[in-house]
Amino acid sequence: MISEESGLSHHFEITGGDFSSAGRISTSIKEILQEIGIDSSIIVRAAIASYEAEMNVVMYAQRAVLILNITPEKLHLKLEDEGPGIENIDMAMKEGFSTATDEMREMGFGAGMGLPNIKKNADKFEISSTPGKGTSLKITICLDSTGKK
Numbered sequence: 504m505i506s507e508e509s510g511l512s513h514h515f516e517i518t519g520g521d522f523s524s525a526g527r528i529s530t531s532i533k534e535i536l537q538e539i540g541i542d543s544s545i546i547v548r549a550a551i552a553s554y555e556a557e558m559n560v561v562m563y564a565q566r567a568v569l570i571l572n573i574t575p576e577k578l579h580l581k582l583e584d585e586g587p588g589i590e591n592i593d594m595a596m597k598e599g600f601s602t603a604t605d606e607m608r609e610m611g612f613g614a615g616m617g618l619p620n621i622k623k624n625a626d627k628f629e630i631s632s633t634p635g636k637g638t639s640l641k642i643t644i645c646l647d648s649t650g651k652k
């Protein structure tokens with residue numbers, strides 16, 4: 504039973520540079536959502552958003568904490584990383600913009616589609632960053648299928 508007040512909360516830690524466990528957290532999130540019977544179309548959106556957020560930490564930051572919070576109305580993903588931050592958020596949000604290295608591109612990353620895809624799959628998306636410190640993301644997906652999306 505999900506309580507009105509606090510909802511259901513899960514806490515994950517992501518380590519920068521750890522390509523071997525990349526995708527692990529978005530898989531756990533998917534499993535948690537399946538277990539509590541969240542609609543599959545919502546699960547797909549949450550899985551895409553969390554995967555892209557997780558991969559950006561693996562690729563660009565040192566570490567992050569990701570909190571999944573589910574209330575009867577909404578699913579929230581809140582990520583805070585420690586890393587280089589993003590100098591120009593407008594530029595980073597553009598489809599195709601990427602600073603991925605050749606090595607990352609060889610692994611299939613670096614299309615510059617991660618952040619735009621998070622935005623596309625969220626009902627609400629907030630990003631803020633302090634260069635030299637880190638980046639924060641707040642992603643909200645409404646659980647009511649008659650919602651905005």
Ligand SMILES: Nc1ncnc2c1ncn2[C@@H]1O[C@H](COP(=O)(O)OP(=O)(O)OP(=O)(O)O)[C@@H](O)[C@H]1O
Nearest residue numbers: 559563588595601602603612613614615616617618
């Ligand atoms: N957590 C982060 N910390 C620092 N820089 C970031 C972070 N997330 C994104 N960026 C910057 O924003 C750019 C765009 O990110 P986005 O996820 O859209 O594309 P990408 O990661 O380069 O490629 P793709 O996600 O398609 O594999 C990145 O190339 C990087 O410069």
Ligand SMILES: [Mg+2]
Nearest residue numbers: 558559617618
């Ligand atoms: Mg990315």
